[in-house]
Amino acid sequence: MRLKFKGGAAVDPESGLESKATVMRDAKGTPMTAVLGMVDLVKGYNSYYRLQALKSDSGTSFWVFRAWGRIGTTIGGTKLEKFTTESSARQNFEDLYLEKTGNHWRNRDNFVKVPHRFYEMQLDYEEIQKKSQAIIHAQSKLHPLLQSLLQFICDLESMKDAMIEFQIDVKKMPLGKLSKKQIQDALEVLSTLAKRVEKATRSKAALDPTVVLGESTRFYTLIPHDFGMKKPPLLDNPKIIKSKVQMLEDLREIELAYNILKQDLEQDVNPLDQHYRQLRTHLELLDTNSDEFARIQQYVKLTHGETHSSYKLEVVSVFDVEREDERARFEGYTTTRHNRQLLWHGSRRTNWVGILSQGLRIAPPEAPVTGYMFGKGIYFADMVSKSANYCFTSRNQPEGLLLLCEVILGDMHECTSANASPLPPGTHSRKGVGSTQPDPSTYYTSPDGVVYPIGKPQASGQKGTSLLYNEYIVYDVAQVLQKYLVRVKFLYN
The missing domain is CATH 1.20.142.10 (Poly(ADP-ribose) polymerase, regulatory domain)
Structure with missing residues (x-):
């Protein structure tokens, strides 16, 4: 559905009035448009209701438009009702809103969900x-x-x-x-x-x-x-x-x-250049002939878990990452500085604007702890394919992004099964110990003391663990420094 914006609000295309009307505004200047939803699990329906008060560009004609139906089906209909005065159209819109939601339009900022009535969806109609x-x-x-x-x-x-x-x-x-x-x-x-x-x-x-x-x-x-x-x-x-x-x-x-x-683009600036500035992160392409590029390629090649056999990974490009203010925050973390490792973090393609501009973040207070095996923290792996699975790629969309972060692990609380309790005193991170780990004898340590756990997978010797591979979790964002963004291609079998 393509939307036409006039006066900052979109006229519903199904009204047929896109080219000759605008959405009315109430006394507060709010566009008189609403998208409502209602779900009934007992009866098994999932309904929508769209409502708009419209005024002709000439200011002489007035309408209230309605559209309704079941989401995901062709069930539904529309109605366009014409009024002789603007006030009568406004009143009809407000009456319908009250009838459908149980709330007065003027009180919509304090909306209260009423059983068996529609609930207002807060939607953003901008077209980027x-x-x-x-x-x-x-x-x-x-x-x-x-x-x-x-x-x-x-x-x-x-x-x-x-x-x-x-x-x-x-x-x-x-x-x-x-x-x-x-x-x-x-x-x-x-x-x-x-x-x-x-x-x-x-x-x-x-x-x-x-x-x-x-x-x-x-x-x-x-x-x-x-x-x-x-x-x-x-x-x-x-x-x-x-x-x-x-x-x-x-x-x-x-x-x-x-x-x-969605922010307005500047004249005479390429949109990509502006989006790059909006990230507030410096990304510099790593030379493919450099030692660091070769080391990252080796990290990708060697730490692929044997249970992740449906694909192989090919490095497309690597970028050195310098997030604005992140290094200062990282260096300001003085609780401990030992046991720093370069670890993997994977995420969906759609998440990277947020990750690069805001950093890796911890789940908000309103999120249930249930969704996180080791509680609300930032999760890392030493096996590339463990993190690559979180890219959610497919044969049709085979490219993904992985982050390599320097992580201050300090003294680790080691676990062999789910544990979302607070860290014990004196520990700085949690490690879910897997039955497989990279071979420690081939780890690389950088001149500044960061361990790159590069090695072929081998048995860890950990008995009774429910995890196949290691997981590392920190609970303070200051323990994380983004270092490299690795673009990879998933070569599916």
């Missing part, structure tokens, strides 16, 4: 793509491989594809992306459900079906999904809750990237 295409004539001053990297991470279509992969409806629940508040509210819902599931598991009691149904419904209302004619699954077990936590983390990164990319 038009802006990016507006100044394509300006020549970029960046290295071609850096331009290619920026095109890769700033691609809006990949963000849309990720949302479709998450089963989020991007067609009829339309018109942009979800807001930060919706993501936070959805995390709180998952946190509530996770606590209920954990309590029921501990006490061996049954879950309250009414609570599970109510909270699941609220989640799907906050984050509209496309299940077609199928009932949305109840969020009643740790596995599905964990998957939705991961989805929301990725959505959070997409929301952050979108807000960076």
Whole structure:
């Protein structure tokens, strides 16, 4: 659905009035447009309702437009109603909003969800793509491989594809992306459900079906999904809750990237050059003939787990990373400085604008601990394929990005199974000890004392561990320094 913006708000294309009307504004200057959603898990439906008050460009005609239906189906309809006065159109819009949501339009900033009524979706209707295409004539001053990297991470279509992969409806629940508040509210819902599931598991009691149904419904209302004619699954077990936590983390990164990319482009500046400045990170292409490039290639080649046999990795390019202010924060971490290692971190293509501009971050307070095996922290690996799996590539989209970070591990709390409790006193990080590790006899130590755990996989000798490979977790962002961004191609068998 392509949107036409007039006066800062998009006229719904299905109204047929895109070329001759604008969205009315209320007394506060807010566009009188709303996208509503409602999920009923019992009846198995997932509905949307769009509502707009419109005024002709000449100011002589007034309408209220409505569109409704079931997400992921062709079920639905539209209605365009004409009014003789602006005030009567406004009143009709406000009456419909009250009827559908149980809330007065004038009080929408303090919206209260009413059972069996629609809930307002907070959507952003901006179109970045038009802006990016507006100044394509300006020549970029960046290295071609850096331009290619920026095109890769700033691609809006990949963000849309990720949302479709998450089963989020991007067609009829339309018109942009979800807001930060919706993501936070959805995390709180998952946190509530996770606590209920954990309590029921501990006490061996049954879950309250009414609570599970109510909270699941609220989640799907906050984050509209496309299940077609199928009932949305109840969020009643740790596995599905964990998957939705991961989805929301990725959505959070997409929301952050979108807000960076939607900023107005400067005249006579190539969009890629501006996006590069917005990252506030210096990226310098590493010479393929350098010792460091060869060392990173060796790290990729040797630390591929044998259980990750569906693909091999090929290094495309490596960039030296210098994030604004990150080094000062890293050097200011004085609790301990020993046991520094260069470790892998992988993430989806859509997450890298956020990672490069904001750094690696720890999950917010509203996120449930259930979604994280070793609690809320930043996770690393010494086996490249362990991290590469988090790139979520495919045969159709075979390229991904991996980060190599210098991590201050200090004294590690070693675990052989899930442990989300606080670190014991005197420890600075947690290590999930796997049954396989890189051969320690071939590790490389840099002149400044950083250990690169480069080696062929071998048995670690750890008995009774539930992990195949090592995981390293720190709980303070100051213990992490981004060093290299490695672009890789997944060569699927």
